Amino acid sequence: MTEIQCSGFLAGGISAGLKKNREKDVGVIISEVTAHVAGVFTRNRVKAAPVVLDLERIKSGKSRAIIVNSGNANCCTGEKGLQDARTMADILAGHLNIDPEQVLVASTGVIGQPLPIEKIEAVIPELADNAGEGGIEDFAAAIMTTDTVPKIAIKKVNRAGKTYSVLGVAKGAGMIKPDMATLLSFICTDADVTPELLNQMLVRATRRTMNRITIDGDTSTNDTVLLMANGKSGVAIANKEDVRVFQKTLDGVMMELARMLVKDGEGATKLVEIIVRGALTDGDADQIAATIAHSNLVKTALFGEDANWGRIMAAAGRAGIEMDPEKVDIRFNDVLMVEKGCGCGASAEEAATEVLKKSEFNIQVDLNLGDGGASYFTCDFSVDYVRINADYRS
Amino acid sequence: MTEIQCSGFLAGGISAGLKKNREKDVGVIISEVTAHVAGVFTRNRVKAAPVVLDLERIKSGKSRAIIVNSGNANCCTGEKGLQDARTMADILAGHLNIDPEQVLVASTGVIGQPLPIEKIEAVIPELADNAGEGGIEDFAAAIMTTDTVPKIAIKKVNRAGKTYSVLGVAKGAGMIKPDMATLLSFICTDADVTPELLNQMLVRATRRTMNRITIDGDTSTNDTVLLMANGKSGVAIANKEDVRVFQKTLDGVMMELARMLVKDGEGATKLVEIIVRGALTDGDADQIAATIAHSNLVKTALFGEDANWGRIMAAAGRAGIEMDPEKVDIRFNDVLMVEKGCGCGASAEEAATEVLKKSEFNIQVDLNLGDGGASYFTCDFSVDYVRINADYRS
Numbered sequence: 001m002t003e004i005q006c007s008g009f010l011a012g013g014i015s016a017g018l019k020k021n022r023e024k025d026v027g028v029i030i031s032e033v034t035a036h037v038a039g040v041f042t043r044n045r046v047k048a049a050p051v052v053l054d055l056e057r058i059k060s061g062k063s064r065a066i067i068v069n070s071g072n073a074n075c076c077t078g079e080k081g082l083q084d085a086r087t088m089a090d091i092l093a094g095h096l097n098i099d100p101e102q103v104l105v106a107s108t109g110v111i112g113q114p115l116p117i118e119k120i121e122a123v124i125p126e127l128a129d130n131a132g133e134g135g136i137e138d139f140a141a142a143i144m145t146t147d148t149v150p151k152i153a154i155k156k157v158n159r160a161g162k163t164y165s166v167l168g169v170a171k172g173a174g175m176i177k178p179d180m181a182t183l184l185s186f187i188c189t190d191a192d193v194t195p196e197l198l199n200q201m202l203v204r205a206t207r208r209t210m211n212r213i214t215i216d217g218d219t220s221t222n223d224t225v226l227l228m229a230n231g232k233s234g235v236a237i238a239n240k241e242d243v244r245v246f247q248k249t250l251d252g253v254m255m256e257l258a259r260m261l262v263k264d265g266e267g268a269t270k271l272v273e274i275i276v277r278g279a280l281t282d283g284d285a286d287q288i289a290a291t292i293a294h295s296n297l298v299k300t301a302l303f304g305e306d307a308n309w310g311r312i313m314a315a316a317g318r319a320g321i322e323m324d325p326e327k328v329d330i331r332f333n334d335v336l337m338v339e340k341g342c343g344c345g346a347s348a349e350e351a352a353t354e355v356l357k358k359s360e361f362n363i364q365v366d367l368n369l370g371d372g373g374a375s376y377f378t379c380d381f382s383v384d385y386v387r388i389n390a391d392y393r394s
Numbered sequence: 395m396t397e398i399q400c401s402g403f404l405a406g407g408i409s410a411g412l413k414k415n416r417e418k419d420v421g422v423i424i425s426e427v428t429a430h431v432a433g434v435f436t437r438n439r440v441k442a443a444p445v446v447l448d449l450e451r452i453k454s455g456k457s458r459a460i461i462v463n464s465g466n467a468n469c470c471t472g473e474k475g476l477q478d479a480r481t482m483a484d485i486l487a488g489h490l491n492i493d494p495e496q497v498l499v500a501s502t503g504v505i506g507q508p509l510p511i512e513k514i515e516a517v518i519p520e521l522a523d524n525a526g527e528g529g530i531e532d533f534a535a536a537i538m539t540t541d542t543v544p545k546i547a548i549k550k551v552n553r554a555g556k557t558y559s560v561l562g563v564a565k566g567a568g569m570i571k572p573d574m575a576t577l578l579s580f581i582c583t584d585a586d587v588t589p590e591l592l593n594q595m596l597v598r599a600t601r602r603t604m605n606r607i608t609i610d611g612d613t614s615t616n617d618t619v620l621l622m623a624n625g626k627s628g629v630a631i632a633n634k635e636d637v638r639v640f641q642k643t644l645d646g647v648m649m650e651l652a653r654m655l656v657k658d659g660e661g662a663t664k665l666v667e668i669i670v671r672g673a674l675t676d677g678d679a680d681q682i683a684a685t686i687a688h689s690n691l692v693k694t695a696l697f698g699e700d701a702n703w704g705r706i707m708a709a710a711g712r713a714g715i716e717m718d719p720e721k722v723d724i725r726f727n728d729v730l731m732v733e734k735g736c737g738c739g740a741s742a743e744e745a746a747t748e749v750l751k752k753s754e755f756n757i758q759v760d761l762n763l764g765d766g767g768a769s770y771f772t773c774d775f776s777v778d779y780v781r782i783n784a785d786y787r788s
Binding site for chain 1: 438440441467472504506612694698703709720732734736776777779784785
């Protein structure tokens, strides 16, 4: 599909033999000109080597290329790991004849095993030579681990006769409890945006989208979101209205990716939005929504299509937030299941059970205390999640 | 077994038809004389009706009897729920001709369904009449939900020619992430202890034992631990040495129950102690141990018998605690698997995999930063946990 592209960005993916079955496992995104760049990264104290490298390099606000491998996280790999991350960048920079300091690196996969850097080195020339404007799907495939589908979202904006694009790619599936940044996601735009503005807007968009999802409550050591802007469209994001529209577009692309991530969570069969209203503050609502979204008992009940609202009440109750159980209403989509803390009986239960059979729905919890609200996306917790993660390394 | 008893305490269990298959589901413990009592309860904001009732009644420090049902949590049941909890106590008190205010109540099971109080009322006379000194096993069976085995622990202490006992019973299995108190546990002693001392020692023992375990990270709405002391042995816990010995005995009984609880966690096949050492403070160590113990990814790897230490590092790193990944050592029992943040290679991996095949072992994480230490008991996370909880209400 030729439309899934962003001017001046070339992308590609190739197999280096890090994953089984010769699946693609190394990808690049290359900007034809030096782009401005912003990034948000994991807050885990254990940071993978490429995260450590990027944190240093991103300070310049400039980047020409990103190289990513799946199948190995290059984390807990000591000095060699850091050297391997640098080598990935160096080889690509040498081949493209660009500044290695302007190459960013990301890795995803098993933690604690040395990166087979020679396998990656061997494929970089072919990967770089074949990268093209239509190569984003190959790139999206190359960064997948236990993801079952590639995740790409694009939006285009017309401004004064010109068009710019925001094109995003992500991978997720497990070890996902965002904290500031999450998972791997790469976003390109051909708008012209200063590094400062880029950073502000990325932080804001991350908070609104990818920091509002959970799959299993574990925060990855490799979480990285990078946003590159190369200005190729000729549209500069300059005035307030430009910023508003760009932010909205970026939020939209990242929210689309975030929803795809949860939907394709390891073993997930359902995408569920937890909406909390009527809290004393937005922060309170957020804490309760997150606690419900993370509850293993809520998530296993979702898998069982069981409208077990008692678990929702119990999860809300342990969030450590002011609440009065006897004021709480709970809805599954629009079915009122709990009113003032008590169940609404058999017919409500029956209607709620119908909602639970859907692949996407929401659960609304109204505390009836104030105006605070927040929402969170979660998935169900299935037998397959356990199977996938019990056997992950074998 | 006549030895599993405590002087002056009568116990029993009966089926009232709350659970399927006519399993026992209502139990009593009756003290022949008024006992001193202490209790710790869930910190969940959503508290079941019997917890609300007990919190009020325990202020007197005196109790004659405890009545417990399984199969229904009597939680989120409104004013009727509170009335039902009172009725359970009233009927038992009327039959025994004791003060209803001295009867404590506990419930466990599904949240949000009205208690079929008439079924419980119907069996109370027979239950009370048949309660005996040897009835603790029937009581232990009557409080089980998804537990697969009853949980009883007893210790006896000789003091100046007399003997006193500390006899504990517990039920657990799911919705277990202790916060101050946890699950249901009832402990009897025939020692003579003041209510104040009883309370101090129970709080301390709970912190050391049942607040150091996790099964699934969800805190129940019905958590209750009650400790009754009726003085029947003639041993008064009076001086410092008495207190030290009693505390140690109580800790021992509760730790034995706590280990049984984790071992019989829903779907669990392994009991694993997470030991963190070398933290800057005990509090830091505790936070890291708890985060590892709760991690779904660590727990599924345990189920898969996969020595995936990267997940242990990642969980430690997201605990929000000061650490230097490059100083961390990790051992499975005595097998050094990670040294200074890097894996110890194939032969260590092989030896660690052998440890993981055991049904009980420990994981030691040494941060090498200071003297802080803590430990936590957890279990693995199996396919059966999901199965049990997907179908819990059906």
